[in-house]
Amino acid sequence: MKTAGLAAALLATGLLAGCSTPGASDAEPRQLRVATFNASLNRPAEGQLATELHGENAQARAVADVIDHNSPDVLLINEFDYSPEALDLFRENYLGGAYPYSFTAPVNTGVDSGLDLDSDGATGGPDDAFGFGQFPGQYGMVVLSKFPIDTSGVRTFQNFLWKDMPDSLLPRDYYGANSDALRLSSKSHWDVPVDIDGKTVHILASHPTPPSFDGPEDRNGKRNHDEIRLTADYIDGAGYLYDDNGVRGGLTQNASFVVLGDQNSDPVDGDSVAGSIQQLLDNPRIQDPAPTSGADGNTDTADFSDPTPGDLRVDYALPSADLTVTGSEVFWPTDASHPSDHRMVWVDLKL
Template sequence: MSRLVPVAVTLAVMAAGCSSSDPDADRLESVTTPIRVATYNASLNRPVAGQLVTDLTGENAQARAAADVIAANSPDVLLVNEFDYSGDDAVALFNDNYLDGQYPHFFTAPVNTGVDSGLDLDRDGELGGPGDAWGFGQFPGQYGMVVYSKFPIATDSVRTFQNFLWKDMPDSLLPRDYYGDVSDQLRLSSKSHWDVPIDVNGNTLHVLASHPTPPSFDGPEDRNGKRNHDEIRLSADYISGADYLYDDNGVRGGLEDGASFVMLGDQNSDPVDGDSVAGAIAQVLDLPRVQDPAPTSADHGTDTADFADPTPGDLRVDYVLPSDDLTVIDSQVYWPNQAEHPSDHRLVWADLEI
């Protein structure tokens, strides 16, 4: 199924015979129509480096099923979580071989997953392995992400926060008792946080992309739960323009006041259920500048992920959250009635008037 949506255009309104005193004679009228913005944890991660490139070079059933989900919703801007980073190779192959080349623009970058810290972060007495990486992963780039766009991306203006140190967040939940003397070396983002500016017919839309760590797979110290909370807080503080933040180029501060944005990604935090620290996702949802369209599917409400029953069960963890200056036309969780899905997450979209 395809969706044909005309994009915003600017028309010069000319009136033949109008006098120069007519205030409408030389007026430029901006005519806009919605664009669809989506997030999808497509589970396009593989157990070894390079396998995703190999899979996408040929015909892979799971990748084809994920592409079919994307095609059924036809987003204009799309964040894909759990897409192994391999430079531009896998990104281009997925677009060309599976998405019919619909996305002439994309952004991807290195992430912390699988990047060896050289420290014993999991405290097992040994160095190396996925638990000692800056973000849990078998190899550098596993569980990465990519932004696809039908509109130009201002790549020179992208901001990334891969290297921001957890200790530099004021009043953070950093569990120093657990990490001990290596606490000050820890990076906060388990993958990365990106601000990707997209030019939508002369208007800049900031795509704020992230994928915080699951608040699970730890012990009573709740190190992953606390990291998930503070990764979400990084996004909230960025939207609020916090001065303490610095990006990977050393530029300080958050989002410019009044900028249009949409926050996207698998946040691994449900507003009510699951293992996340209480109030974690509310840090964003409760911001005055953030709209929550609360998209739904017919049979599963606002839930976006189909996890193991009975615990944690279905959860709402994937979000499309636009700024309050944008008009939300419609939104949905795409949860088709089928026995098998290519991912344990569902695609979420919102139609926005830019």
């Protein structure tokens, strides 16, 4: 669970364009599988993931096996350290070029704020970063796709300030004079448009902070709530939002989308601020497929049983209400071994 300009940040490739899925005819609806997977491919040191992916890494191979088994057409991976080199190595050496298109960009984890956010009398270190991390880009995100990504239409919200969200839960009493400098997103929020046979589906990717590892001020719980709210407000077209290029506003009302990511919020259990994930689940523009899980047939997506809080539903693939859902599942293998404490969640759509 656990800044560079956008132009320099974009990584979108089409080197194997001939491998993309052929277009569907007018008489055949497109069947599309969209998935999210917190793969725990984070490492304690910058550059370590890329170094490991140059060779054969058992965890990365197990992650690739999960991806290959479920074969999503579009996939968000959470907790993949930001590294274009590591991403290319994983795509080619572990996924065999199955995903000719990809996107990644910098995130706030490990980016030094220059402020003493934890009030320990010193600056620097993971607790004083804009998002908790040992180095810039730890716990990053990547989008993989078998269909073209419209890089010119990508919007990122890495630099959006928490203070600029109206009626936010920002704990000013805790952060004091530093409050106005805080970025809301602990990693980033992305809108990645994917072209599916001429139809655009927006991948709304995020990974809010866990609502724990704090004190009675509940700073992480409140941040988690407002990070989820950012996605909900973006879907509702909120005019207060501005992206990293300074463009204001949210998603257009007729846009199709899928919300993906480890939201670190269970509807019932865990440490979330009450109503956090309901901001998405109860949004009339969103449908919740309530995927079945191999873990006792419920909707849990992660195993945090060592020692607590147990199994939770924290990973979501939530399509817009205009899309037709034909299936949804949490991939929870019976084999006790698994490369991550999270499971892949996918939703099948008919376009």
